[in-house]
Amino acid sequence: MADGKHYDTPLLDELTHGPWPSFVTEIKKREDKSPMCADLLGLLEQSYQEKIGHWKHGGIVGVFGYGGGVIGRYSDLAEKFPGCAHFHTIRVNQPSGFYYTSDALRELCDIWEAHGSGLTNMHGSTGDIVFLGTTTDELEPIFAELTKKGWDLGGSGSNVRTPSCCLGQSRCEHACYDTMAMCHKVTMQFQDELHRPAFPYKFKFKFSGCANDCVASIARSDLSFIGTWRDDMRVDNDKVGEYVENGLDIVNDVLLNCPTKCLRWDGKTFEVDNANCVRCMHCINVMPKALRQGVDTGCTILIGAKAPIIQGAQIASVLIPFIDPVADYDDLMEIVDNIWEIWCEHGKNRERIGEFIQRINMGTFLEAIGLDPIPEMVAHPRDNPYIFFKDDEEEDDE
Amino acid sequence: MADVRKRITDIGPPHYSKFLPPVIAANYGKWLYHDILKPGVMVHVAESGDKIFTVRCASPRILAVESIRTFCDIADKYCDGHLRFTTRNNVEFLFTDESKIDELVKVVNDAGYLVGGIGNCISNIVHTQGWVHCHSSATDASGVVKAVMDELADQFSERKLPGKLRIALACCLNMCGAVHTSDIAILGVHTVLPKIFHEELDKICEIPNLIASCPTAAIRPAEVDGKKSVEVNGDVCMFCANCYTVCPAMPLNNPEHDGISIWVGGKISNARCAPKFSKLAIPFLPNTPPRWPEVVEAVTNIVETWADNARPYERMGEWIDRIGWPQFFELCGLEFTKYHIDDFRYAGLSFARTSHLRPISFQDAAGDYEEDDDGEETEVAAAATVSPEEIADFMYKMVADAAGVKKFKSGDLTKAAIAKFADQNCDKKTAKKGVNALIESKRCVYTYFGGSYIEVPHEEGAAKN
Numbered sequence: 001m002a003d004g005k006h007y008d009t010p011l012l013d014e015l016t017h018g019p020w021p022s023f024v025t026e027i028k029k030r031e032d033k034s035p036m037c038a039d040l041l042g043l044l045e046q047s048y049q050e051k052i053g054h055w056k057h058g059g060i061v062g063v064f065g066y067g068g069g070v071i072g073r074y075s076d077l078a079e080k081f082p083g084c085a086h087f088h089t090i091r092v093n094q095p096s097g098f099y100y101t102s103d104a105l106r107e108l109c110d111i112w113e114a115h116g117s118g119l120t121n122m123h124g125s126t127g128d129i130v131f132l133g134t135t136t137d138e139l140e141p142i143f144a145e146l147t148k149k150g151w152d153l154g155g156s157g158s159n160v161r162t163p164s165c166c167l168g169q170s171r172c173e174h175a176c177y178d179t180m181a182m183c184h185k186v187t188m189q190f191q192d193e194l195h196r197p198a199f200p201y202k203f204k205f206k207f208s209g210c211a212n213d214c215v216a217s218i219a220r221s222d223l224s225f226i227g228t229w230r231d232d233m234r235v236d237n238d239k240v241g242e243y244v245e246n247g248l249d250i251v252n253d254v255l256l257n258c259p260t261k262c263l264r265w266d267g268k269t270f271e272v273d274n275a276n277c278v279r280c281m282h283c284i285n286v287m288p289k290a291l292r293q294g295v296d297t298g299c300t301i302l303i304g305a306k307a308p309i310i311q312g313a314q315i316a317s318v319l320i321p322f323i324d325p326v327a328d329y330d331d332l333m334e335i336v337d338n339i340w341e342i343w344c345e346h347g348k349n350r351e352r353i354g355e356f357i358q359r360i361n362m363g364t365f366l367e368a369i370g371l372d373p374i375p376e377m378v379a380h381p382r383d384n385p386y387i388f389f390k391d392d393e394e395e396d397d398e
Numbered sequence: 399m400a401d402v403r404k405r406i407t408d409i410g411p412p413h414y415s416k417f418l419p420p421v422i423a424a425n426y427g428k429w430l431y432h433d434i435l436k437p438g439v440m441v442h443v444a445e446s447g448d449k450i451f452t453v454r455c456a457s458p459r460i461l462a463v464e465s466i467r468t469f470c471d472i473a474d475k476y477c478d479g480h481l482r483f484t485t486r487n488n489v490e491f492l493f494t495d496e497s498k499i500d501e502l503v504k505v506v507n508d509a510g511y512l513v514g515g516i517g518n519c520i521s522n523i524v525h526t527q528g529w530v531h532c533h534s535s536a537t538d539a540s541g542v543v544k545a546v547m548d549e550l551a552d553q554f555s556e557r558k559l560p561g562k563l564r565i566a567l568a569c570c571l572n573m574c575g576a577v578h579t580s581d582i583a584i585l586g587v588h589t590v591l592p593k594i595f596h597e598e599l600d601k602i603c604e605i606p607n608l609i610a611s612c613p614t615a616a617i618r619p620a621e622v623d624g625k626k627s628v629e630v631n632g633d634v635c636m637f638c639a640n641c642y643t644v645c646p647a648m649p650l651n652n653p654e655h656d657g658i659s660i661w662v663g664g665k666i667s668n669a670r671c672a673p674k675f676s677k678l679a680i681p682f683l684p685n686t687p688p689r690w691p692e693v694v695e696a697v698t699n700i701v702e703t704w705a706d707n708a709r710p711y712e713r714m715g716e717w718i719d720r721i722g723w724p725q726f727f728e729l730c731g732l733e734f735t736k737y738h739i740d741d742f743r744y745a746g747l748s749f750a751r752t753s754h755l756r757p758i759s760f761q762d763a764a765g766d767y768e769e770d771d772d773g774e775e776t777e778v779a780a781a782a783t784v785s786p787e788e789i790a791d792f793m794y795k796m797v798a799d800a801a802g803v804k805k806f807k808s809g810d811l812t813k814a815a816i817a818k819f820a821d822q823n824c825d826k827k828t829a830k831k832g833v834n835a836l837i838e839s840k841r842c843v844y845t846y847f848g849g850s851y852i853e854v855p856h857e858e859g860a861a862k863n
Contacts, residue, residue, distance in 0.1 A: 014688040015541055018548030021511050023460040023530070023540040030462050040530070047529040047538070048687040051653040055533040057646040065407060073531060087531065093411040101417050102470035102479040109463035118463040122483050125524065125575035132460070132531060147406035167482070169427035170418060171442050171450065171492075178427065180414050191408040211668035215485050218673050219579040219666050226668070253710050257670050282669040286711070288431040307573035310613050310640055312743050315579065315673050349607065350644075 006031060007042035011049060027119065036117045036133055039083030043075060061088055061136050063143040067197040069153025070139060086135040090116070090142060091128035091154035093187065093194075096180035097167040098123065107149055115142045126204065127164030127215075128154035152191075158350075159197035160190045165207035166214040168227075173288060174281065175209030176227030176297035182325050183207045189333070199340070200347030200356070210293070211281045217305070217316070222353045223336070224302040224316045225325060231294035232274040239290035240270040254283050298324040301332075303339075304354025314354040321376045338369035419480040419492050421450050437557050438513035439499055452490050453502050455511040456522045456547075456554060459487045460530065460540060468509055476502045486522040486564075488515050514555035518562055518711075520701070521554070523547060525567035526574045528586075533646075534639050535569035536586030536656040537685050543567055545689040546584070546697050553701065560708040560717075563701065564666070571638050576666065581714040582697055583661035583676040588637040590655040592648040596627040603645035611644045636742070658683045658693050662700060662726075663715030674715045677723075679730070681737040703730045724759045784822040789815050789832025794841050798854055805851040808833055 015024045027044075030037035043054050058072035071089040078085035092108070108129065112118055117133030124130040134142065143153065154162035163186050166172070168179030186205055187194070193203075206217030209227040217224035244250050244265075255263045259280055262273035270290070284291045301323060302316035325332060339353065342365070347356045357365045366373050375381070415423065425444035432442040438454045457465075469489055473481040477493040484490060489511065491502060503513050515521040523546065526532065528539030546565070553559060566577035569586040577583040599605075608628060609617050614636060620629040628648075630641075641648045650656075660683065664676030679700065683692045700714075707729060708717040718726045727734050740748045793811045800806065812829035819828075833852070836842050845853045 011688040015544050018544070019512060019551040020544055020547035020554075021456060021458040022544055023458040024544075025510070026458055026460050026462045026465060029464045044529060048541070051656070051685045051687060052651050053529045053532060053535045055529075055531060057533050064405070073533070089531065095411050095417055096414040098483040098485075099414055099417040099419075099422075100481060100483075102473045102481070104412070104417060105466055105470050105481075109466050113463050120461050120463065120466065121459050122457060122461050122466065122487065122489075125526070127485075132527075144405070147409060150409065150412045152407075152409050152411060164485075166485070169429070170414075170422050171429060171452075173429040173431055173442070175427075184411070184413060188410045191410055195408060213666050213668060213673075216576040216579070216666045218668070219576040249710070257711060259670055280668050280670055282711070285669055289433075307568075307576075307578055308571050309573070309638065309643070310611070312613075313573075313578045313675060315675065348610070350611065 005035070005042075006038055007045060009041050009045040012041065012045050030118050033113075034117055035083040036087070037083075037119065039081035040087070040117070040119075040133065043077055043081045043084055046077065055087070061139065063139050063153065066153060066195045068156040068159050068195055071156055072136075073133075084117075084133065087117070087133040088136065088139070090131040090134065090139070091124065091126075091156055091162065092131065092146060093152050093154040093162050094123055094127050094129050094164070096165055096183045096187075097170055098127075099167075099170070108151070111142060111145045111149070115145070126154070126161050128162045153195065155194045155202075157197040158199045158201050159195070159203070160193040160199075161202050161204045162194065163187045163205040163207070164215055166209050168207070168209040172209060174212065174227075174284065174293065176229055176293055177209065177225075177299050177325055179207040179209045179225075179227070182225065185329070199344060201350045201352050203340075203353065207299075211279055212285065218302055219315060220305050220307065221316065222304065222306070223319075223339075224305060225299045226302065227293075227297065227299050228279045228322065229294035229297045230322060231296040233272050233277065233284070233294055234292040235270050235272060236290045237269055240265065240287060241268070243287050243290060248286070254286050257282050298322050304352070304357055306352045306354050310350060311355045311358065314358075316354070318376050319371070321374070335369060335371070342368040417480075417482075419450065419478065419494075421448050421494050422492070424448065425450075434517045434557070435499070437519070437555055438516055439503065440516055441496075449494065449496070451493050451496060451499060453493075453499065453506060453513060454484070454488050454490050454515050455506045455513045456515060457483075457487050457489050457511065458540065458544065459522075459525065472502070472505055472509070476505070484522075486515070486524050488522050512551060512555050517557050518559045519553055519555075519557050520547075520550055520559070520563045520565060523565045523567055523584075524575050524577075526569045528569040532569060534572060534642055534651070536588050536651070537569050537658050538687060539567055539569045539586075541687060542584060542658070542690050542693055545691075545694050549694050549698050550701060559705050561711045561713050562667075563704075563714065565697070572643065578661075578675055579664040579666045579673055580676050581662065581664060582700060583664060584693060584697065585659045585661060586656065587659045587682065588639055588650040588652065588656055589682065590637070590650070590652050591630055591632050591635055592639070592641055592650045594622075594627060594630070595647040596622040596625050599628065599645065599647040600626040603647055608641055608645045608648075611640045613638060613640065617641060653685075657685050658690070660693070660696050660700070663713075663718045665713050665715050667713075670711070671716060671719070676715075678738050679726075679732055681735060700730055722756050722758075725756060728758060784819045784824050784828065786828070786831040786835040789819065789824065789829060790835035790839060790841075792818055793832055793836050793852075794839075797842055797852060801854050805845075805853060807849070807851055811836075811852060 012024045016022050027037055047054055054075055054077050056074045056076050061072040062070045069091050073087045075085050112131050115138040116131055119132040121130035163183050165179040165183035168175040204221040205223050206215050206221035207225045208215050208217045250265050260276045260278055262276040264271040301320040303319040304314055305316035306314050343353055343356055425448050428445045430443050430445050432440055434440045440452050442450050473479050476498050477491050480492045482490045506513055523543045525539040525543050528535045563581045565582045566580040567584040568577040614634040616631040616634040617628050620627055639650045642650050660680040661676035662679045665674045680696055704714050815829040815832055816824050842852050843855045845851050
């Protein structure tokens with residue numbers, strides 16, 4: 001490795017001051033121990049001076065047999081900063097809920113310090129533990145040590161990306177199903193799809209226990225599981241009274257904020273029009289001691305969320321209004337199989353499932369995966385009279 | 399290469415049950431309620447009466463192993479070795495002894511990590527890699543976040559905002575993370591065409607793939623100096639960098655023209671209203687490392703304006719829905735430009751198709767009328783220079799000369815007149831008067847055949863020939 005040369009970093013040093021924790025301080029913690037980190041500081045200072053990045057496109061690097069989990073990264077200033085000429089990222093599949101013991105974290109730190117920069121993201125946007133910066137030679141040794149200790153790589157490229165979840169029933173009273181168990185089960189079931197890219201583009205599963213959606217599943221997962229309930233909300237009227245006595249402005253802060261105006265409070269009884277409650281969670285969020293979701297719980301499944309690339313961003317839309325993801329797990333996986341089958345057959349390169357559905361249209365998509373169209377899937381029926389009537393309607397009816 | 403037979407693969411992540419604190423394992427699925435005790439500290443109470451306390455602190459997302467070990471030491475001392483991370487890169491220390499709260503908060507703060515981020519406050523900014531690690535970034539990520547949060551640190555460590563505020567940063571349109579549904583999104587943007595390295599393009603990129611990657615079909619095959627390559631139609635390029643993602647020979651990064659846009663009012667949670675996308679507030683701010691003062695000022699201004707005006711529990715987007723976009727731009731002192739009006743796939747969906755407007759909008763309209771009056775004066779001055787009759791003569795000649803060869807629309811004639819009489823102050827209104835004079839002179843008539851044209855009068859049906 002390099003000779004441990006240090007660089008003056010006047011611009012970066014500006015970012016070591018102030019109350020917010022500094023990423024520069026983090027990198028500097030390793031400046032003396034890792035020539036890779038010392039050179040990273042030099043390269044980053046140059047970026048700050050020139051206002052441009054100095055990283056090239058990823059190459060094809062990885063561990064043997066896997067097509068994902070490693071993102072190749074090379075600097076365009078390799079001669080000047082040889083320490084970070086190679087600076088590959090490794091994605092390590094996180095445990096559900098991001099829980100760790102200090103022993104487990106030290107184990108990961110030791111492996112990473114011995115074979116890479118010692119810089120991490122806890123965690124990347126998708127949820128993986130991210131090891132930032134190593135060389136091609138180190139990939140197999142890191143993989144061997146990780147798997148020996150029970151860790152595996154996450155997804156990258158056109159495959160199932162590492163599923164992630166909120167902490168669900170482990171610590172949250174709002175969780176309507178066991179998100180951590182679902183996330184783990186799905187991750188284990190699709191190890192092959194996760195490690196060996198065979199799709200038109202990425203496919204993300206995210207599991208949130210309630211409509212607060214702490215893992216942002218509705219905004220960024222191809223298949224989003226959001227907890228909900230079918231029976232009545234549980235209400236403790238005495239506790240509602242306590243909130244009011246303690247100064248809660250129940251009219252403005254709770255009743256008027258209800259999206260379907262289905263709440264009443266007469267000073268004694270908190271009445272919920274359960275048939276018109278849309279399970280938005282607001283009143284429960286404001287009065288968690290007084291209100292709870294029902295006991296007949298499950299989740300709503302939504303499909304197709306994505307960021308803008310290529311055809312524009314989408315928020316996920318309703319596919320299945322209610323399902324018990326534990327009891328009906330097999331049915332659910334059959335639907336997932338059907339979705340992948342038509343998408344893999346007809347999807348274009350880099351076309352997410354949300355864009356694919358836009359292109360082939362929702363009606364065709366539903367037919368292909370064997371689901372009936374229902375009004376829950378739309379904000380309103382079409383207002384456009386150009387209907388593609390099909391000749392085969394009668395045959396379908398028989 | 400390692401011996402394939404000995405390799406362990408496809409084992410997946412460790413089962414989470416190995417890492418759960420005992421009180422969580424014992425009360426899994428049986429939690430009753432939670433309470434925020436003070437900024438960054440909460441308690442969850444189970445049906446059994448068991449309690450678990452949580453102290454949350456911000457991480458800078460990039461963490462050296464030394465810092466993770468520091469967190470481990472703290473967890474060993476106060477939490478029997480148990481800790482977790484949140485989806486927004488915060489660290490949570492989990493413990494059952496209430497008497498340890500104050501000491502733990504102090505230890506974490508002393509280690510350099512602010513405690514906070516729970517409830518109605520700004521939680522940690524989720525962000526991407528930027529210049530630290532990314533090839534397509536239009537700005538740095540960690541540095542902008544550090545600069546913004548240094549300014550807004552009090553809003554993380556105190557609970558005094560109307561509702562939750564979630565800020566996210568993505569260093570380009572790829573948006574590795576859900577910035578498009580944030581209360582405030584800070585988004586790196588490219589604004590100039592990709593460079594094309596014709597020498598190597600065909601060697602490192604698949605041209606059909608590259609052409610297919612463009613959402614607006616702006617990329618066409620081209621031969622440059624005998625090399626197979628592509629050209630970009632600049633009129634329809636929107637600088638998304640999707641071409642660069644599939645082809646390294648087309649970089650968009652540009653030190654002078656890359657910058658940052660600010661988006662507001664997005665929301666992920668379904669609480670109260672449905673989730674929303676963030677909408678454009680500021681199209682472009684310059685890249686000014688190391689502390690991006692323009693971005694810090696813009697974000698702080700929007701946060702403070704919202705905090706001063708929103709009702710309890712009202713997220714940014716809900717507040718804007720109540721007061722309307724015109725008032726948002728007015729209160730924040732932001733300029734509304736043509737860039738704020740969508741012009742991509744679903745553009746029409748964002749137009750205002752109702753007369754529901756607040757008084758603030760009517761004041762602006764009065765101003766517009768006055769500007770129109772000024773326009774009339776200019777027109778009178780122009781009319782003195784070239785007469786409608788002169789224009790009509792010019793137009794008649796144009797129509798008559800082309801009769802049977804080419805038909806002109808009213809717009810073709812006015813455009814030609816404006817070009818012809820450019821030095822005689824002929825604007826659009828003057829030219830239109832020329833058209834009227836032409837028709838009134840009966841030398842030409844309006845005809846219709848799948849579109850309206852101006853022609854020399856002819857027998858009915860003759861236009862078909």
